Amino acid sequence: MNVKINEKRLLDTFLKLVVIDSESWNEGAIQKHLAEELKQLGCSVWVDKIGKKIGSNAQGNIIATLKGSRGGKAFLLSSHMDTVKPGKGIKPQVKHNRITSDGTTILGADDKAGLAIILEVLRTLKEQKPEHSPVQVIFTLNEENGMSGAKNLDYSKIKGTDGLILDNESVNELLIQGPEVNDFKVSIKGVAAHAGVCPEKGISALEVAVKALSLMKTGRIDKETVCNFGVVHGGEVTNVVMPYLELKAEVRSLCPKKLAKQVKHMKDCFAKAAKAFTKRVDGKVIKPQITIETPRRYGSLNVPKNAPAVKLVLAAAKKNGVNLKTMASGGGCDANVMCQHGLLMPNLGLGVQKCHTTQEYLDIKEFNQAAAIVLDTVLAYGK
Ligand SMILES: [Zn+2]
Structure with missing residues (x-):
């Protein structure tokens, strides 16, 4: 069975997400939208109530589970719902192989490229019905200011230990270490x-x-x-x-x-x-x-090179013609926090460049490659 993501639909999803304002602490609208989308996709959706505690207008982090046709542990996929500033009124421009903002705001591909890929992977699983393990989605609040969403997540709800964080820049880089x-x-x-x-x-x-x-x-x-x-x-x-x-x-x-x-x-x-x-x-x-x-x-990110997710994602990259290299980061992200809770989730790049600037852009080819890699990694897990 040749299972493939729908690139056109992936792009449409991304363009829909970036026009929903979601600067840190203002993730209310995107959180509602995503929870609804996940329900439509047949996931059981749970939203915690940490929003108030961390100063956000959203109810909380989302944990959603899609049942698998295989049993066993869930494979985890995580991206963050907030963006940096200036992130209000984003007007995405699609030109050739790139998506940019109109130059007055960030684009917000950090991290809506990750959110879009996760939704597209779930849609593909639902539509094409390949055999797969359960998938658990974690969408966090406020990653950009000290990862307070991930720090306040209820880890007892997480039913797996292996997965991917989708929150890195180049599709050729897999972060497995961070300080x-x-x-x-x-x-x-x-x-x-x-x-x-x-x-x-x-x-x-x-x-x-x-x-x-x-x-x-x-x-x-x-x-x-x-x-x-x-x-x-x-x-x-x-x-x-x-x-x-x-x-x-x-x-x-x-x-x-x-x-x-x-x-x-x-x-x-x-x-x-x-x-x-x-x-x-x-x-x-x-x-x-x-x-x-x-x-x-925050604590360090330390995913061993022989961790299941690392091996699977490297193989999936190879299959998709991407030369993916494991790397150490100088900064921190949700992966660091989740690693402290025993989750072995390397951070995959999505084709995003110049994050946190008004020059931020998404390379559509790399974006599609990242989505294909994530899908193939999910399909291979628990096989
Ligand atoms: Zn990010």
């Missing part, structure tokens, strides 16, 4: 003193920070780890020894151990700097007070 990211916030309380009269009685928070940073390795730490200080706030006037300074940094690593090591190194440097600035003034010991917070932004 864990920690934020690193430092508050340094020095000691104020009149800079003109008695600077020796103060401790400059800035000088403490400079000392710590002079001892510290930042930037590229190793092949898998990077660190960057991006925010500095402190000081108001020049005639006071700076009493307070705040720094914000982030550490990313594909390897959680290396990340922990870098975070410890940074803390040690601040501790050494605090010690170096401890002194006695008028018979009293004064020292800088340093507070450090290191909340985890």
Whole structure:
């Protein structure tokens, strides 16, 4: 049986989805539309109620299940429902092999290309009735601002462990690794003193920070780890020894151990700097007070090369004439969050380029190839 997606219908679905405004926290309309479409396709559809909690006008994430003719675990397909700004009033332009916006907004192919492919794959299964495993669809809210949809998903509802995230750019790239990211916030309380009269009685928070940073390795730490200080706030006037300074940094690593090591190194440097600035003034010991917070932004994505979804998707790509390569990402997406819950879902590219800009476009040929790869991967799962 030669099962094939309908390319014309896929494109129509995409064009319908991109004109539904769905900037982050405003996914109400698209969530309703998608839940209805999934019902029409014969899925059992469940929408959670996390919208309010994360500040969205939508009810929640969608989890929809299509029964399989085969038994066994469901194959998971996931894309996010929100877009970045400016994403209101998108007017898609189809020119040659590309779809763009009219230049005043993003296109929203990130991630409506993924939503459209998933709907088309389900439609193909429904229409052509090939043998397949159950398919579970996860459409998330607010991926673009810290993945709060995926972070609040009820994972007890997920009936599989293998699947695909459809949220990457080139169809030649399959992301199987992504970094864990920690934020690193430092508050340094020095000691104020009149800079003109008695600077020796103060401790400059800035000088403490400079000392710590002079001892510290930042930037590229190793092949898998990077660190960057991006925010500095402190000081108001020049005639006071700076009493307070705040720094914000982030550490990313594909390897959680290396990340922990870098975070410890940074803390040690601040501790050494605090010690170096401890002194006695008028018979009293004064020292800088340093507070450090290191909340985890998200965990790493780590799908082994021999995971079922990776093997199947590589084979499906080959079958469709696509040279698909496994890669590591420098950023995070829903796949990172889902990986922390034991879901092994690599992130496939969909032919989207220049995401998050008004130059964003979708390459129709790659888009069709991605859809064919997803369909063939679904068909091969559990065979
Ligand atoms: Zn995306």
